[in-house]
Amino acid sequence: MDAITRAAIVYATLLVLFRVVGKRSLAETTTFDVVLLLIISESIQQALVDDDNSMTNALLLVITLLGLDVGLSLLNGRWTLFDKLVDDVPLILIDDGTVMTARLRKARIDLADIMQQARQTQGLERIEQIKYAVLERSGGITIIPRAPS
Amino acid sequence: MSLRRIGELDIDQDLPFQVKAWRAQRVAWAGMALVIVGGLVGAFGSGPLAAATTGSPPLTIAYERIDRKHSPTRFSITVDGAATESGKIELWFANDLLDRLIVDEILPEPQEVRAGAERTVFVFTVAVPGEPAAITFDYEPDNIGRHHARIGLVSGPERAFTMIVLP
Numbered sequence: 001m002d003a004i005t006r007a008a009i010v011y012a013t014l015l016v017l018f019r020v021v022g023k024r025s026l027a028e029t030t031t032f033d034v035v036l037l038l039i040i041s042e043s044i045q046q047a048l049v050d051d052d053n054s055m056t057n058a059l060l061l062v063i064t065l066l067g068l069d070v071g072l073s074l075l076n077g078r079w080t081l082f083d084k085l086v087d088d089v090p091l092i093l094i095d096d097g098t099v100m101t102a103r104l105r106k107a108r109i110d111l112a113d114i115m116q117q118a119r120q121t122q123g124l125e126r127i128e129q130i131k132y133a134v135l136e137r138s139g140g141i142t143i144i145p146r147a148p149s
Numbered sequence: 150m151s152l153r154r155i156g157e158l159d160i161d162q163d164l165p166f167q168v169k170a171w172r173a174q175r176v177a178w179a180g181m182a183l184v185i186v187g188g189l190v191g192a193f194g195s196g197p198l199a200a201a202t203t204g205s206p207p208l209t210i211a212y213e214r215i216d217r218k219h220s221p222t223r224f225s226i227t228v229d230g231a232a233t234e235s236g237k238i239e240l241w242f243a244n245d246l247l248d249r250l251i252v253d254e255i256l257p258e259p260q261e262v263r264a265g266a267e268r269t270v271f272v273f274t275v276a277v278p279g280e281p282a283a284i285t286f287d288y289e290p291d292n293i294g295r296h297h298a299r300i301g302l303v304s305g306p307e308r309a310f311t312m313i314v315l316p
Contacts, residue, residue: 016177020173020174020177020178020181022174050219051219080151084163084166084170088170089161089162089163089166089167089170090160090161090162091162091167092155092158092160092162095155095156096156096157106171131157132156132157132158134158134160144158
């Protein structure tokens with residue numbers, strides 16, 4: 001019971017914390033973010049395993065974590081509100097060429113982040129070439145370029 | 150989720166939900182800041198709020214009133230000179246306290262340990278009879294929850310205090 005309780009508490013806590021910290025923290029792939037995620041996983045690992053290094057404990061933890069993930073995805077499919085709470089909703093940051101400045105500020109994204117994505121994915125050079133920029137549920141930014149005139 | 154047409158995009162954007170989510174996020178950030186401040190001052194163990202002392206001569210005990218499971222910690226016990234005149238200190242711990250601890254080290258090492266039904270007595274030799282003596286018990290809490298601890302001298306007073314062990 002102890003292993004399952006620990007796994008459930010850690011799963012729920014991480015879910016809430018990463019939801020609260022903001023989706024960009026998961027989508028960004030700077031070296032520091034990778035290191036930070038590694039440190040977080042190391043910090044959590046000892047709390048999950050405690051003193052029990054048995055294979056039984058390890059398997060119980062893994063099965064509990066995966067089971068909770070499956071359960072969550074089933075709940076997400078059944079209840080729209082639950083899905084929104086857990087996975088968030090997409091947000092238009094540039095709407096038909098108009099930069100939604102207030103949304104950028106609230107989402108803690110700047111135009112440089114959008115342009116980086118535009119260059120990387122679409123090879124765009126200027127803001128004016130972007131028709132839509134959408135902050136997706138995953139934290140990534142999707143760029144839809146204007147049709148060339 | 151339901152898709153809506155916004156401009157030329159079919160998207161499940163939900164601005165009212167998004168605004169509420171941002172508000173909740175800011176509140177959660179404030180909560181995280183409180184947790185960090187609480188951690189710094191010892192609200193979760195290991196800090197000024199957690200450190201406590203109980204008793205008075207001849208028996209004084211410094212301990213952590215808030216502790217964490219399997220986190221190394223210590224009882225620092227001071228026995229006054231009046232209780233060391235015999236050259237020996239007989240210090241007892243309630244067994245229900247010892248059952249909840251993993252004792253790592255006792256300094257100085259006891260000369261003798263006597264097991265009883267409700268108490269375990271540790272006997273220490275004193276370097277200079279009549280002078281105060283310090284004993285440390287390094288341990289790790291093994292059970293979470295609220296614990297009532299009792300420690301005392303066979304010849305003298307008992308000290309009772311409460312500790313909270315966090316998971």
